[in-house]
Amino acid sequence: MARDSAHREIALLRARAQGLFPADAAAPAAVVGSLLALQAQDLAAAKWAIGVRSPGSTLAGLDAAIDAGEIVRSWPMRGTLHFVPGEDLGWMQQCTTARLLAQARPTHEAQGLTSAVHERARELAVEALSGGQSLTRAAFQDMLERNGISTAGNRGYHLIWFLAQTGTLCWGPTAGNAQALVLLDEWVRNPRRLEPDEAFAEFLLRYLRGHGPATLQDFVWWSKLTVAEAKRGLQVARPLLVERVIGDTSYWMPAELDIADADAAADIAAARRRFAASAWLLPAFDEYFLGYRDRQASADLEHQERIVPGKNGVFRPIVVVAGRVVGTWRRRVAGGSGAGRGVQIDIEPFGPVGAAQVAALRRAGNRYAHFLGVRAGELDVRGQVRQ
Incomplete structure (x- = not known):
């Protein structure tokens, strides 16, 4: 599988695991539980x-x-x-x-x-x-x-x-x-109690359910468990996981998230077409980018320092189109209080942005405004917009 194709496959699978594509209207507590x-x-x-x-x-x-x-x-x-x-x-x-x-x-x-x-x-x-x-x-x-x-x-x-x-x-x-x-x-009235090896396995399995496909090195970076502890978890969780070789790297994911053996190839192709038209405004420190040691599946290396300027650990809000980070954004809420309040989205793209992408991002901005309970304001995309 070619490098770009491999990254698209990883991005699609991760977006599904993270509840971004397709978004299924899960309750907030269920979202946190899945990740x-x-x-x-x-x-x-x-x-x-x-x-x-x-x-x-x-x-x-x-x-x-x-x-x-x-x-x-x-x-x-x-x-x-x-x-x-x-x-x-x-x-x-x-x-x-x-x-x-x-x-x-x-x-x-x-x-x-x-x-x-x-x-x-x-x-x-x-x-x-x-x-x-x-x-x-x-x-x-x-x-x-x-x-x-x-x-x-x-x-x-x-x-x-x-x-x-x-x-x-x-x-x-x-x-x-x-x-x-x-x-x-x-x-917290009813905490779960797990034995050490059971806890290591649960840690790895739950990470992969919400972030897979991912490597064991991704998990070690994310959790800061030791490699030995991660391997103990993998040994216990292994019957519930599948190993996928994407590109030249081995990735792990729960069996229920794997689409390689899905019955309808047409459904997979349709999902990929819908994914190509997807657009999200994700917040600072979002797991879609932050949650991995190797982030090339979601962002080109030359753009990653614009997401984490100076590699200082401060992750900026990101603009994601078709699974790729294509810019950063910030919000401006103005208009006082009540119905007059509105949120404006200012986007700094890494390159030219197509008109269809702008329309998709405007819809993403509307979703954000609804979440805040304010009026959707302007969407300002700096730089040239492709026709």
């Missing part, structure tokens, strides 16, 4: 990452799902905030926490965050939040300060991170444009 984890340090971006995979959903509806505890935001892996199903957070941290704490120890020691400070902060958190209470980040840090624990500099963030990473806290109900902190064992 297992969506990077979420940028809360507004992470909400749209769910919304774009849940056609017809709204920001208000998603906030309601968060407030109901159907979706939980915490630090399950990579030391980075993610949205995850609440029931899965505990076993994910079982796989990742020890290594992350070891990595954080020098920073905590330099800030005077000793074991005694950590445990005193835990006692105070449990006392303040027990019985279904919640506190914003600012209020939580004020509570620590009143009880003699300094949150100066980054100490407040690191204390919250430690308490969440070790299973005491998570982010709970919405509080304006942020979330409030709650006790994890009160917010």
